[in-house]
Amino acid sequence: MGQSKFSTHPTSDKVYYIISGFILTFILIAVSYPLIYVLSASFSSGNAVSSGRVLLWPVDFSLEGYEAVFKNKDIVRAYGNTFLYTILGTLVNVTVVMTCAYALSRPGLKGRGSFMFLFTFTMFFSGGLIPFYILMKDLHLINTMWAMVLPGALSVYNMIIARTFIQSSIPGELIEATSIDGCSDARFFFSFVLPLSKAVIAVITLFSAVGHWNAYFNALMYLNDRSLYPLQIILREILIMNQVDVSMIMDPELQVAKAQAAAVLKYSLIVVATVPILCVYPFIQKYFVKGVMIGSLKG
Amino acid sequence: MTQQISKERKALSAGLLVLPMLGALLSACSQGNQQANESGEGGRPVITVAVQANPNVEDYETNHYTKLVEDAMNVDLKFLELPSQADEALTKLSLMVSSGAELPDVVNIYLNESTVFDYAAKGVFIPQDDYLNNPELAVNFNKIPEKEFVRSSMKLPDGKVYALPRYSPQKWNEGSNRAWINSEWLEKLKLDMPKTTDDLYNVLKAFVEQDPNGNGKKDEVGFVGSLNGWSQNPRVYLMNAFIYADPGKSYMNVKDGRIFPAYTQTEWKEGLEYMNKLVKDGLFSPLSFTQDETQMKALINVPGGMAGVVTAGSYSTFGQELDNKMTLLPPVKGPSGLSATPYSPSLPTQLWFITKDAKDPELAFKVGDYMLDPELSIVSRYGEKGVDWSDDPSVVAGYVGPFEELEGVPAAVAELNPSIWNNPQNKHWNDANPAYRSLELGKTVSNLKKGADDVLPNWRPAFEEGYVPAFPEEVIVKLSYLPEELKQIANSKTAIDNYVNESAVAFITGNRPLSQWDDYIAELNKMGIEQYLEVTQAAYDRSK
Numbered sequence: 105m106g107q108s109k110f111s112t113h114p115t116s117d118k119v120y121y122i123i124s125g126f127i128l129t130f131i132l133i134a135v136s137y138p139l140i141y142v143l144s145a146s147f148s149s150g151n152a153v154s155s156g157r158v159l160l161w162p163v164d165f166s167l168e169g170y171e172a173v174f175k176n177k178d179i180v181r182a183y184g185n186t187f188l189y190t191i192l193g194t195l196v197n198v199t200v201v202m203t204c205a206y207a208l209s210r211p212g213l214k215g216r217g218s219f220m221f222l223f224t225f226t227m228f229f230s231g232g233l234i235p236f237y238i239l240m241k242d243l244h245l246i247n248t249m250w251a252m253v254l255p256g257a258l259s260v261y262n263m264i265i266a267r268t269f270i271q272s273s274i275p276g277e278l279i280e281a282t283s284i285d286g287c288s289d290a291r292f293f294f295s296f297v298l299p300l301s302k303a304v305i306a307v308i309t310l311f312s313a314v315g316h317w318n319a320y321f322n323a324l325m326y327l328n329d330r331s332l333y334p335l336q337i338i339l340r341e342i343l344i345m346n347q348v349d350v351s352m353i354m355d356p357e358l359q360v361a362k363a364q365a366a367a368v369l370k371y372s373l374i375v376v377a378t379v380p381i382l383c384v385y386p387f388i389q390k391y392f393v394k395g396v397m398i399g400s401l402k403g
Numbered sequence: 404m405t406q407q408i409s410k411e412r413k414a415l416s417a418g419l420l421v422l423p424m425l426g427a428l429l430s431a432c433s434q435g436n437q438q439a440n441e442s443g444e445g446g447r448p449v450i451t452v453a454v455q456a457n458p459n460v461e462d463y464e465t466n467h468y469t470k471l472v473e474d475a476m477n478v479d480l481k482f483l484e485l486p487s488q489a490d491e492a493l494t495k496l497s498l499m500v501s502s503g504a505e506l507p508d509v510v511n512i513y514l515n516e517s518t519v520f521d522y523a524a525k526g527v528f529i530p531q532d533d534y535l536n537n538p539e540l541a542v543n544f545n546k547i548p549e550k551e552f553v554r555s556s557m558k559l560p561d562g563k564v565y566a567l568p569r570y571s572p573q574k575w576n577e578g579s580n581r582a583w584i585n586s587e588w589l590e591k592l593k594l595d596m597p598k599t600t601d602d603l604y605n606v607l608k609a610f611v612e613q614d615p616n617g618n619g620k621k622d623e624v625g626f627v628g629s630l631n632g633w634s635q636n637p638r639v640y641l642m643n644a645f646i647y648a649d650p651g652k653s654y655m656n657v658k659d660g661r662i663f664p665a666y667t668q669t670e671w672k673e674g675l676e677y678m679n680k681l682v683k684d685g686l687f688s689p690l691s692f693t694q695d696e697t698q699m700k701a702l703i704n705v706p707g708g709m710a711g712v713v714t715a716g717s718y719s720t721f722g723q724e725l726d727n728k729m730t731l732l733p734p735v736k737g738p739s740g741l742s743a744t745p746y747s748p749s750l751p752t753q754l755w756f757i758t759k760d761a762k763d764p765e766l767a768f769k770v771g772d773y774m775l776d777p778e779l780s781i782v783s784r785y786g787e788k789g790v791d792w793s794d795d796p797s798v799v800a801g802y803v804g805p806f807e808e809l810e811g812v813p814a815a816v817a818e819l820n821p822s823i824w825n826n827p828q829n830k831h832w833n834d835a836n837p838a839y840r841s842l843e844l845g846k847t848v849s850n851l852k853k854g855a856d857d858v859l860p861n862w863r864p865a866f867e868e869g870y871v872p873a874f875p876e877e878v879i880v881k882l883s884y885l886p887e888e889l890k891q892i893a894n895s896k897t898a899i900d901n902y903v904n905e906s907a908v909a910f911i912t913g914n915r916p917l918s919q920w921d922d923y924i925a926e927l928n929k930m931g932i933e934q935y936l937e938v939t940q941a942a943y944d945r946s947k
């Protein structure tokens with residue numbers, strides 16, 4: 105919006121633009137300040153962070169936080185594991201969710217209602233941790249990479265979004281038209297449904313990729329081997345290591361001295377753990393906004 | 404529907420679905436059953452140990468300490484890593500127990516006593532008394548001079564011992580409620596170290612009124628602490644000039660074997676009156692009751708100084724801005740002549756629990772007992788002998804013992820590589836194992852090279868001189884409640900402890916006038932303090 109154009113607007117519009125501009129600028133600052141603060145703090149010295157001298161820009165520029173993070177030999181391998189689990193897990197998720205959503209979107213499916221009921225029932229009720237652990241144990245998934253990939257392969261929530269999207273954006277007439285030309289269900293799914301559902305696939309991909317990237321509880325419970333640990337576990341360990349837990353202490357004096365490093369470490373860890381996944385977001389964002397809107401509005 | 408799918412499509416979709424299932428199958432087949440193999444490397448018997456993952460321990464399997472133990476005991480140690488956070492490790496352990504999975508031979512993580520007792524009662528952990536009584540098995544345990552004390556303090560309420568100790572007493576950690584005074588300000592205003600509560604009042608008054616930090620503003624804070632830092636509660640230091648008060652024991656005192664609470668005594672009230680006077684006259688910062696450690700550090704670590712007296716357990720509370728100007732302030736004497744400081748005798752940490760699934764519990768015990776060997780105990784803290792530390796007299800000659808000036812104790816062990824602690828290394832398990840290091844050893848380990856400048860002043864001797872004499876004769880070492888006792892007092896204890904702390908702050912800040920002292924006592928009686936005391940007395944009598 106150029107300045108010359110702006111002057112031609114009626115006064116009420118001008119007032120509206122100015123006020124909304126101020127409000128939006130304020131919101132932008134409120135949202136971006138924490139992000140900038142984290143980045144700045146991660147490049148500051150421990151002393152500056154723990155005594156609260158970091159406000160906007162790095163104080164006493166230092167890389168001690170990053171040094172402490174990358175001093176750890178497991179980081180690189182853990183990065184690799186996290187990528188593997190994320191890619192594989194997302195692939196499984198999207199495959200299962202899309203095939204299931206397509207089938208349930210077809211009105212002709214026998215017992216559609218009871219299937220839906222079964223799926224949604226699991227959204228609200230689960231067996232709990234111990235039965236799940238026993239299940240994992242009996243499937244021999246404990247201490248294997250599949251413990252990170254398979255549990256939760258079908259996200260019912262995502263499946264409902266996808267199903268609604270397919271129902272609302274792909275008309276039933278299309279199926280009739282194609283089947284007259286001799287197109288099978290499977291062919292229809294691959295040649296029509298998938299290309300037309302790019303938006304919702306992007307959304308589900310993002311949801312599950314972020315989920316796998318941040319997953320750590322399953323890793324804690326079902327992995328016993330350091331070589332299988334994902335990044336989040338290692339980062340968490342480093343952070344906890346440098347926090348003072350007075351109840352468990354062997355030599356509190358030593359521990360307290362470490363707490364300074366922990367202040368910076370926290371921010372360096374946040375940066376290390378979130379930057380890769382943040383890089384994915386801009387590529388998907390355009391679908392993301394569109395996809396969720398359509399899925400929810402017309403559902 | 405006619406099936407006219409192109410072949411690739413079919414293969415692709417089927418492949419996508421089959422892949423994970425196949426993977427799961429394969430992994431199930433290829434999963435080497437770790438628990439079942441009876442002999443490891445070179446036909447040695449295998450002992451599986453659950454340890455907590457630790458980012459500073461690179462690899463338990465190839466660790467120097469592991470190798471020493473394996474070779475000496477002719478076993479093969481295998482490890483099952485539990486999460487590094489205590490409560491998560493506990494969750495995982497309880498999952499393994501409740502799902503009936505086969506447990507490792509030994510659980511070697513920190514557990515709180517109620518958890519241990521719970522597992523002991525369920526038979527998950529086995530008692531080790533029979534092994535401890537056998538001089539042929541408990542070889543190194545029997546060499547510990549304080550073994551009677553160690554053993555009795557590891558007893559669970561059922562009178563049995565289920566663990567092996569890591570015991571390395573250090574005076575510095577036994578009385579951590581320290582106060583530090585700004586010595587630069589004392590010199591500037593030509594004041595002496597305060598010896599009594601009245602001296603302290605006058606010194607604080609001078610600090611607050613005479614602008615010792617020289618910035619032309621009356622912004623100095625007299626006495627300050629924080630809500631949550633290690634021993635930073637400022638009330639503890641001041642209260643101990645009136646009555647012995649140890650927050651670690653919920654302010655329970657003992658006299659001639661009788662337990663009584665400090666917070667119902669008249670001396671407690673006097674202490675509150677004194678602190679209230681300090682707050683009223685602006686000498687004691689009420690921020691102490693609301694700020695956390697970070698906020699306190701931000702307040703005091705400014706060039707020129709901001710606070711006169713700070714309560715903190717560790718000297719690392721003070722940043723470079725203060726330039727080592729803070730000096731240890733010994734406990735001051737109150738009006739009755741009392742000067743005390745809370746004393747918590749070092750207790751052994753319980754580790755090395757042998758489980759019901761141990762294939763050879765006796766061997767597992769022998770391995771744990773071997774870890775109590777004095778030299779191995781040095782390895783488990785300071786690293787490899789001859790590389791990270793040395794007791795070779797020609798090397799040690801170049802080091803000053805931390806207590807050499809005060810007590811004439813020369814160094815006996817030289818730390819060649821102090822940075823082995825708190826950094827990733829592969830020499831030891833970060834001391835998370837049974838070990839015994841005597842008090843004397845602690846005084847003779849040195850990283851101070853002769854003639855080198857110290858990074859931080861060595862406060863330990865000053866602490867021994869000023870604080871250790873203020874330890875009381877008779878203290879509660881440990882209270883171990885039975886599960887049913889805990890149930891009895893579960894609600895009252897928490898409510899009373901909270902009420903006592905809230906009331907103390909309210910009285911000190913003046914939000915509640917001290918004329919309401921009787922109401923406060925009446926309220927405590929209503930909360931069930933009688934029963935709480937009876938139960939505590941029983942627990943104390945049992946743990947004597």
